Structures are given as C-alpha cells and as structure tokens.
Amino acid sequence: MNVENSDYHPTLRFGKMTGRRFLVGMILAFGVIFAVNGFFIFKALSTFDGIEIDDAYQRGRAYNKDLAAMEAQRALGWKAELSDPVTMGGVTHFAARFADRDGVPLQGLKIKVTFWRPVSTGDDRSEAMREVAPGRYEADFKLAHEGNWIVRIAAQGAGGKYAEEMRAFVKQAN
Incomplete structure (x- = not known):
C-alpha cells in the first residue's frame, strides 16, 4: 500500500486533532481513572474499619x-x-x-x-x-x-x- 497515494489519514479519522480535543480526551481519561479509584476507596473504607476493639x-x-x-x-x-x-x-x-x-x-x-x-x-x-x-x-x-x-x-x-x-x-x- 502506497501511503502517499492513500486516502486513509489516521490523524483525521475523528477530525483534526486540536488542543481543545486533546484536553477533552485527557480530562475524560483521567476522569474515568479517578472515578474508579474513588469507588474502590469508598468500598474499602465503608466495609470494614479494621478496628476490632475500641481501646x-x-x-x-x-x-x-x-x-x-x-x-x-x-x-x-x-x-x-x-x-x-x-x-x-x-x-x-x-x-x-x-x-x-x-x-x-x-x-x-x-x-x-x-x-x-x-x-x-x-x-x-x-x-x-x-x-x-x-x-x-x-x-x-x-x-x-x-x-x-x-x-x-x-x-x-x-x-x-x-x-x-x-x-x-x-x-x-x-
């Protein structure tokens, strides 16, 4: 396949990559990571406090x-x-x-x-x-x-x- 004559442009597949699209992509990716980590932290802290005795x-x-x-x-x-x-x-x-x-x-x-x-x-x-x-x-x-x-x-x-x-x-x- 000759790349120079091809109509396939991976960088243009979802539109032209701009600074704004890159920023939105990064915010979404890290948002998912933070949401999953937050869920796991909540479950870990709410299920067992780790203290068997009060004193x-x-x-x-x-x-x-x-x-x-x-x-x-x-x-x-x-x-x-x-x-x-x-x-x-x-x-x-x-x-x-x-x-x-x-x-x-x-x-x-x-x-x-x-x-x-x-x-x-x-x-x-x-x-x-x-x-x-x-x-x-x-x-x-x-x-x-x-x-x-x-x-x-x-x-x-x-x-x-x-x-x-x-x-x-x-x-x-x-």
Whole structure:
C-alpha cells in the first residue's frame, strides 16, 4: 500500500486533532481513572474499619501485663479440653472440661465464653457456662450465621484465672 497515494489519514479519522480535543480526551481519561479509584476507596473504607476493639492503643501498651498473665496461667497448670461446637435446630452447644495439673476436675469455676465473628461486627455472643458434672461446663448459643468463629473462653476460680482462644467452624448438623 502506497501511503502517499492513500486516502486513509489516521490523524483525521475523528477530525483534526486540536488542543481543545486533546484536553477533552485527557480530562475524560483521567476522569474515568479517578472515578474508579474513588469507588474502590469508598468500598474499602465503608466495609470494614479494621478496628476490632475500641481501646487498641491501651491494650497495646498493656502488652507486658498480658505476658505476665500468660506466665501466671502456665504456672497454674490448669488444662482445658474444649469441644468443637455442635449446632442443631439453630442452637450451638459448646462444652469444656477443666482439670488441674494432676487431672483432678476443677469445680466451681466462673466461665464466660464469647463467640466472636472475625468478618463482621455486631454478631458476637457471650454466655456464662454452667457446671453439669465435676469439671465439665456447658453453654448454648443462638448464633446468627454459620461459618468461621473465634471462641474465647475465660475461667476464674479460687486458684487463679485461665483464658484461651480457638477457631471454630460452625455449621448446621444434619
């Protein structure tokens, strides 16, 4: 194809390129980029604020106290067997067995269990566990969703305090 004799002029395809057309083209191109970026920023900031607790700064400063509490728990020697949550009829059943370092069941503990949903806010559920046998404690929860939960258990007795956290997958049993 001989370019000199051709009627095809790519620069004239949409009309003559002027400064005004170039400016409008650049404004439109960057406008689309800014609009898409603005949408993504809005979605990122409006879906999850990233703060799990209200007093994150104070909890960070108290880290040495947390380490001391973990060491005291280790020295206490309490052992806990935490069951996997079982859901039937919309009620999730959770059980735990507590014993001292010699395997003797721990009785009379005050135990609080919290099911915490890591992917959303407002679905947390806390219950006090009841002692159903020496060293065996149980609680029932009405959880809003199936799926991944974090279970936090805190026990307190005459000998000291115990705390543990575990991940649990909750699903309706057949």
